[in-house]
Amino acid sequence: MRVLSGIQPxxxxxxxxxxxxxxxxxxxxxxxxxxxxxxxYHALSGGAKLxxxxxxxxxxxxxxxxxxIDPEKTIFWTQSxxxxxLELYWILSRYTPVGLLERGxxxxxxxxxGITPNHALFxxxxxMAADIxxxxxxxxxxxxxxxxxxxxxxxxxxxFNNEHGDIFTIPExxxxxxxxxxxxxxxAKMSKSYDNTIEIFMxxxxxxxxxxxxxxxxxxxxxxxxxxxxxxxxxATLFLDDISCQDLAKRYQSGEYGYGHFKKELKELIWDYxxxxxxxxxxxxxxxxxxxxxxxxxxxxxxxxxxEKMAIVRDxxxxx
Ligand code: ADP
Ligand code: TRP
Numbered sequence: 001m002r003v004l005s006g007i008q009p010x011x012x013x014x015x016x017x018x019x020x021x022x023x024x025x026x027x028x029x030x031x032x033x034x035x036x037x038x039x040x041y042h043a044l045s046g047g048a049k050l051x052x053x054x055x056x057x058x059x060x061x062x063x064x065x066x067x068x069i070d071p072e073k074t075i076f077w078t079q080s081x082x083x084x085x086l087e088l089y090w091i092l093s094r095y096t097p098v099g100l101l102e103r104g105x106x107x108x109x110x111x112x113x114g115i116t117p118n119h120a121l122f123x124x125x126x127x128m129a130a131d132i133x134x135x136x137x138x139x140x141x142x143x144x145x146x147x148x149x150x151x152x153x154x155x156x157x158x159x160f161n162n163e164h165g166d167i168f169t170i171p172e173x174x175x176x177x178x179x180x181x182x183x184x185x186x187x188a189k190m191s192k193s194y195d196n197t198i199e200i201f202m203x204x205x206x207x208x209x210x211x212x213x214x215x216x217x218x219x220x221x222x223x224x225x226x227x228x229x230x231x232x233x234x235x236a237t238l239f240l241d242d243i244s245c246q247d248l249a250k251r252y253q254s255g256e257y258g259y260g261h262f263k264k265e266l267k268e269l270i271w272d273y274x275x276x277x278x279x280x281x282x283x284x285x286x287x288x289x290x291x292x293x294x295x296x297x298x299x300x301x302x303x304x305x306x307x308e309k310m311a312i313v314r315d316x317x318x319x320x
Pocket of ligand 2: 005006008042128140
C-alpha cells in the first residue's frame with residue numbers, strides 16, 4: 001500500500017508534531033511504502049518568511065532523518081525537485097470548480113482573520129491534490145484540519161476520472177483519533193502559532209526553562225497533587241509506559257513532591273528520549289552534502305513515478 005504525507009517547512013518541530021504526526025509516519029514506514037516529502041511550494045502560500053525557507057527546508061530534512069525517517073525504506077524528497085507536480089496542479093485546475101475552493105475552511109479562516117488572500121493560498125488544495133494523485137497514494141495520514149483538503153482531492157480526482165476513465169487512485173485520509181492533542185506549556189493545543197511549544201531539539205538549559213514555565217495550579221508544597229489535571233503529567237505520559245505512568249501518578253498523590261520536581265523529571269524524560277536523534281542531528285548538520293544526496297535519491301525515485309503518471313495524464317487531456 002502507498003501511504004503519502006507532506007510536511008511544510010515552516011519552523012522548528014515541537015513535541016506536538018512528533019507525537020501527533022512524525023511518530024505515526026515512523027510506524028507507517030515499517031508497514032507500508034511511505035512517500036514523505038517537504039512541501040516547500042506550499043510554504044510559499046502562507047506566512048513563511050521566505051528568506052528563511054531554504055534553511056527551514058534543510059532543517060526539516062535533517063530533523064526527519066534524525067528522528068528516524070529511513071531513506072532505505074521511505075521515498076523522501078523535496079516537493080520542488082519534482083516539477084511534474086506543478087504541471088499536474090495546472091491540469092487539475094481545469095477540474096476544480098471555483099466554488100469548491102471558496103468553501104475551503106482553511107482559506108475562509110485566513111480571510112476572516114483579515115489576511116488578503118493571494119492565489120496560492122486560494123489554490124493550495126489543488127497543489128495538495130496534485131501531490132497525492134501524482135503518486136497514486138492510497139492512504140494519506142493527516143491531522144483533522146486537513147480532512148477537507150483530502151475530500152477536495154477526492155472530488156477533483158473523481159471529476160477527472162468521470163471524464164477520462166480510471167486514471168487516478170481515489171485516496172483516503174487516515175485520521176488517528178487515538179493520537180491525543182498534545183498540550184502546550186499553557187495547556188492549550190501545542191502549536192507554533194500560540195508560542196506555547198516545547199521544541200524537540202532545544203538545548204538542555206532552555207529546555208529546563210521551558211519546562212519550568214508549564215502552567216500548574218497553586219497547590220502548596222507538601223500536599224498531594226492531582227495528575228489528571230496537570231499539564232506536566234500529561235506531557236510526561238507521552239514518554240512513559242503504563243507502569244511508569246502509574247508510578248508517576250502515585251508520586252503525585254503522595255504529597256512528597258512539588259511541581260518543580262516533576263518539571264525536572266519531565267525535562268529529563270524529553271532530553272533522554274531524543275538523545276539518539278540529537279546525536280544523529282549533530283552529524284547531519286555537519287554533513288549537509290549527505291542530506292542533499294539523500295533528498296536527491298528520493299527525488300529521482302519520485303520523479304520516475306511522476307513521469308510515468310504524467311505521460312498518461314497528458315495523453316488523456318490532449319497535451320502534446
Ligand atoms: P503547528 O500547529 O505548530 O503549526 P502544524 O500545523 O505544522 O503545527 O502541524 C504539523 C503536524 O503536526 C500535523 O499533522 C498536526 O496534526 C500535528 N500536530 C501539530 N500540533 C499538534 C499537537 N499539539 N498535538 C498533536 N498533533 C499535532
Ligand atoms: N497541507 C499539509 C499541512 O499543512 C501539508 C501537505 C501538502 C500535505 N501536501 C500534502 C499533507 C499532501 C498530506 C498530503 O499539514
